[in-house]
Amino acid sequence: MKIDDFIFRAYDIRGYHATNLVPEVAEVLGRAYIALTGAKRISLGWDMRETSPGLVEGFIKGVTSMGAEVIKIGMCTTPMIYYSVGMYDDIDGGVMVTASHSTAEWNGIKMTRGDLSPIGKGSGMEELKELAQAGEFNLSDTPGSVSERDIKKDFLDKLFAYTGEIDASKMTIVADAGNGVTPVILPKFFERLGSNTVDMYWKPDGSFPNHEANPLKLDTLVDMQKSVLENGAAFGVAYDADGDRVGFVDENAKYVPSDIVATMIALEMLKKNPGAKILCDVRCTRDVKRVVEKNGGEYAMSPVGHAYIKQQMRKEGALFAGELSGHFYYAEMFMVESTLLSTMLIVKLMNETGKKLSELVSEIRTHEQSGEINYVVRDKDATMKSLRDYHAEKGGKVSDLDGYTVSFDTWWFNIRPSANDPVLRLNVESETAEEMEIKRDEIIAMIESDGGELE
Secondary structure, three states, X not given: OOOOHXXXXXXXXXXXXXXXXXXXHHHHHHHHHXXXXXXXXXXXXXXXXXXXXXXXXXXXXXXXXXXXXXXXXEEOOXXXXXXHHHHOOOOOEEEEEOOOOOXXXXXXXXXXXXXXXXXXXXXXXHHHHHHHHHOOOOOOOOOOOEEEOOOHHHHHHHHHHHHOOOOOOOOEEEEEOOOOOHHHOHHHHHHHHOOEXXXXXXXXXXXXXXXXXXXOOHHHHHHHHHHHHHHOOXXXXXXXXXXXXXXXXXXXXXXXXXXHHHHHHHHHHHHHOOOOEEEEEOOOOOHHHHHHHHOOOXXXXXXXXXXXXXXXXXXXXXXXXXXXXXXXXXXXXXXXXXXXXXXHHHXXXXXXXXXXXXXXXXXXXXXXXXXXXXXXXXXXHHHHHHHHHHHHHOOOEEEOOOOEEEEOOOEEEEEEEOOOOOOEEEEEEEOOHHHHHHHHHXXXXXXHHOOOEEO
C-alpha cells in the first residue's frame, strides 16, 4: 500500500479521510508505531468525527497484529490520552485519533511514547514514515488483546489534587465546547469547580454545525462573547475540538491573548517554584519575559508546536510553557497540555487577588500586538528571506529559531511558515499601537508585493 508523504506532519499525522488517511492506512501506521516505540500496552482515544471510529479500528488491527495490547479510553480529549500514559504504570504509549481543530474533511493521529515525548518532526516522525512506507513488519503469532478503561474520575482527581479544591461558586462562567469532545468531561469538571456554568455547543458533532472549534480565530468566539455579556459572567472559556487548546474572554467579552494568559499562569506557578524557567513560543509578547524576570523567574523562547516545545522543556528543565495558540504545558503534570488545569489556575488567581480578569490583564499588558496574520504566497522561503534581509540591513537583530524573528529597540516581528497549511504567519509587536500598525502595514505591503494574498 502506498502511504502518502503528505500525511506526515511536523506535529502529528494529518490527512483527508476520503483519500490518504483511511482505515487501511491507519492499520499500517499502528504497526509502524509499535515497531518504532516497542510499546507493549497503549491507551487509545478518539474525537467526535464520523470517520474516527474507522481509523480507530484500523489502528487497533495494526497494533494488535504486532502483539501489543490496546486499552480503549473511548471518546475523550487529547490531554486525557496523555494523562492516561502518565497516570498508569501499565501503559507505555498513547494515541489519539483526531484532526484537532481542522475542518470536517480532515482527520489525524497524535502519538506519544511511554515517557510522554511526542512523535513529531525530529523526534520520530521521519522514522515512522520510513517504517510505514516500507511496510515490512515482524507480525506476532499471538495478537494483542483489546480492553476498555474509564479514566474520567482519575483524570479529574489528578487535576484537583494539584491545585487543591477551588471554590468558584460565586462565578458565572460561559464555556463553549464548539461541538468538540470536551463535553465528555466538562459536566463533571464544572460541577466539581462549583461555578454557575452556561454551556454552549456541548453536543459532540464532527460536522461543527455552529462554528469551527478553534479559539485562536476570533470569529469563533462571537457567540460566547454575547453570552458573557448577557449573563454577567466572570469570563468565557472556549475549547478546541480535541480539548488541548483553550481561549479566554474577560467579563467585558474582550479577548484575552493566550500569551497574556500564559503570563498569568506563569506568575501563579512561580509562587510555588521561585526561580523556575518559563518558556513561550517565538510569537508571544515580550511582556512575558518582562513579568517573568521581574518576579524572579528565568525566561526563554521556543519554536511553535507541541512536539518542539515539549522537547525543549525536557532539555532545559522548564516548569511551564505557553503558546500563542492556547496550548499550555505543565512539567509537574507529565509535561503535557492541560486546558482544564489552565481554566482552574485562572479561577484560582482571580479568587486569590479578588480582581476581575480584565484587571489582571491590564496589570501585565504594555505592548501592542497585531495578532497572527496569515498570507498565502508563491514562495514562502523567498518571501521570508526578503523580509529578513531588508530588516537586517536596517539594524534588526535576527533569530532563526522558528522562521525569522527580527527585533529592534521598540518593536519586533516574526514571520514563519505554517507546519500544516501553505501559508506564512506574521506577528508584529511594538511598545505603541501607532508604531505597531505602521510596521505591520509596511511588512504586509512587502508580502503583497511578492504576490502574497490574505488567507
